[in-house]
Amino acid sequence: MKRLCISIAIMLCVVFICVYSVSRLKEGNRQLFDYISRTRQAYLENKDAAPALEQLTEYWKKHYLLLSYTTTGSGLEQMSLTVAKLPRLMQSRSAEFLGELDALEHWAKLVYDNNYPRVSAIF
């Protein structure tokens, strides 16, 4: 009976961790998308996008820690690389800047989709 209670407690903990990680991921992505959107808007309106980008970079450091618990290293490396490129691309007013922001958004969505228990993600 003791074993059964411990096992049920473990299963409940696992379910809680799963639900919590997905909800944190959703909330984290929402904030990330918000920072990306602000940076994109400032850039398109020819305003100084540097403060928005700095906020985005700072937020990415926090979000990276959260993602590292659920995401494989290669995916995270790709996203970090994208974030690292952004300041230089913004300074040079490169057309790739917006593309990299889109890529970052896409990667973050992909990570969430892979963690959300959809039938397609499970199978």
Added chain:
Amino acid sequence: MFIVFFRAVILYVVIVASMRLMGKRQLGELQPSELVITLLLSNIATLPVENTEIPMIMGVIPIFTLVSLDVVLSHLSLKFRPLRRAMCGSAKIVISNGQIDQKMMKDLRFSVDDLMQSLRSQQIFDVSQVQLAVVETTGKISVYEKAAYRSVTCEDMNIKGEDADPPQLVIDSGKLVEGALQSIGLDREWVDKMLKQRHLKVKDVFLMTGESSGKAVIIPFDKGGAK
């Protein structure tokens, strides 16, 4: 390198805790579901150690999920016989009254060699000596011999024997084993009395066993040997 080291240590602890949670039955005889769990655990545990790209939690979560699921399902299968049959199968009779059930052998994909090997391991070399042979859900064959070939028991000979518990380990390498004395209904005073007769102290004893009848076997440490 350190990451691999720490991960290996953590996963070792997780796996040992998981096996303990599954219980002692796991170590001796594997039911089909337990065999599956054991194979999966060993495979899953190696992934985060081998590949540091995989988050550690991706190894720990499935291990705990599988083990907990196994414990919960085995508890449920105790209560619901159909679930037990679905998970573990049922025992099958392969020899009845010395006759091999060839259809059953075929169904179980059991060869005559497998059967004879199992019988020989139980000191039976002639199928006709077997009254009943059953293939258990673990794959082990249990054999019940015909009366003429069974070992003679005290009951057969009308000899009255006394039922007694086997001897218990009381002192192990100079230290008293906790709970041993209670299980044979004796106390510390008895130990001291037995040791006093041999002019020994607890720390001088390499091994001491005791029986509920008060009989004891005492082996002191060898002189000059390691204590």
